Amino acid sequence: MENATEFTMKINLSGGIISPGDLQEALNIAEKSGATDIVFGNRQQLFFKVKEAQLDDLNHELLMADIHYEMDSDEYPNIMSSYVTDDIFDNPNWLSEGVFKDIFDLFYFRPKLKINLIGSNQTFVPFFTGNLNFVSSEVSNYWFLYVRFPKTNQLYCWPSLIYSEDISEISKNIERQILENKNLFYDQQNINAELLYEKTAAKNSMAIQPIQQQLKLPDFQLPYYEGFNRYGNNKLWLGIYRRNESFSIDLLKDICKICLKTRIGQLHITPWKSLVVKGIEPADRKYWGKILDQYRINVRHASNELNWQLENLCAEGLRLKQELVRQFEEADLRTYRLCFAIKTHLKSGLFGSVIIRKLLSTSDQEQALFEILHTRDFNPNTKEFVVYKINLQEEQLGPELIALCNYYYELQNDHNLSALNEIIAEEISADAAIYFVYQCKNCLTIYDQFWGDELNSISAGTNFTDLVTYQCPTCDSPKEDFIAIEKVVPHLASV
Secondary structure (H helix, E strand, O other): OOOOOEEEEEEEOHHHEEOHHHHHHHHHHHHHOOOOEEEEOOOOEEEEEEEHHHHHHHHHHHHHOOOOOEEOOOOOOOEEEOHHHEOOOEOOOOOOHHHHHHHHHHOOOOOOOOEEEEOOOOOOOOOOOOOEEEEEOOOOOEEEEEEEOOOOOOEEEOOEEEEHHHHHHHHHHHHHHHHHOHHHHOOOOOOOHHHHHHHHHOOOOOOOEEOOOOOEEOOOOOOOOOEEEEEOOOEEEEEEOOOOOEEEHHHHHHHHHHHHHOOOOOEEEOOOOOEEEEEEOHHHHHHHHHHHHHOOOOOOOOHHHHOEEEOOOOHHHHHHHHHHHHHHHHOOOOOOOOOEEEEOOOOOOOOOOEEEEEOOOOOOOOOOOEEEEEEHHHOOOOOOEEEEEEEEOHHHHHHHHHHHHHHHHHHHOOHHHHHHHHHHHHHOOOOOOOOEEEEEOOOOOEEOOOOOEHHHOEOOOOOHHHOOOOEOOOOOOEHHHEEEEEOOHHHOEEO
């Protein structure tokens, strides 16, 4: 009897790009091993399942094709980039296709930390979901570096800009320091970020470019990433999203054939687990129309379905998303400028302005409970979370999320929000040296004095040190279990 055990194969697509020829080769190998479908990951990877009986042949085929892969592992989490946005969602001054490709080519090692290469003018690809987040600056070929220490939300702005040609080398040196000193920099509550800088700077001979203008993040807006769209000099791009996150190998092979026939040199995988084809000539649109018809591909899903982030290969999260989207549709809910994430694991590091997080249960028999959080100012690129509701049963999520969305739009017209932002601007200057928030060491919930804690009836502006007693709204830990963390966000001025 054939062993039915299945293994998950992962292939990283550096920067989210792959040539049609290379993808076709990978698809042929996957198909030969018995796979029928491909799933893309939120860090621009490719996944497929294979049974144990096919493993030996598959391993041989992948090695012969010189395709790096992992099996049931994520030791190498991929270099993610906003290259897909170039020309269609973003028109940067100097960040071009050539710059991205030159940087990719300089990586002589496979990073074990998450690395993001992000254009500062776009909002399609998240800024700070990596451990090393390089964000383009106003200075040509220079990047901000924001270090998010592994298994934490602590973000540290590197004191100088990084030159494009130095990104690979400094990434290697920082990774070495973090992984060799996990007791200092990995999954720790209090991290001395300046010590990492000192250790790394001593091993680098790079040119120093001081930061003269702080990073300005654009207001978040998720562009519609489906269907046929015009851009540039009378070209078309096509975005394909699949509701079940699954692309049949037959569909992808036919896409590769059309690309090769019409001389399209690259395919792009997005962090939203979708596919983008750029550079389509208007005369060739008929070929793509036939593909969409043949595979019954719908390219006009509602925006409130497209703006979700899920963990990779998570059937539970996908099922819950589909149910919540159904409720959003019934409510005819507006979700413009919001995006949602479902986390079934505590530190999965997903991107979202509204987070639905599954709480740990004490037994398999207990019904799962959830909490809803949102980021400060509902900006998904921040890592500061405000607890909205806790201990919710699954059937309560839809109504509470709908209420939260309505609350968000009320805030947009609320003068109190403007007043609060003015207070924040007065209290925290752009060059503030130290500003502390307090984080629960058990569940990582953050108390920020400027938001207070609605669940504990603590008003905005209440300093944590002034609280006589306090309990974490998420896990009920006492005040003593909260640790002061230096806040880096004041160095990020929102536009």
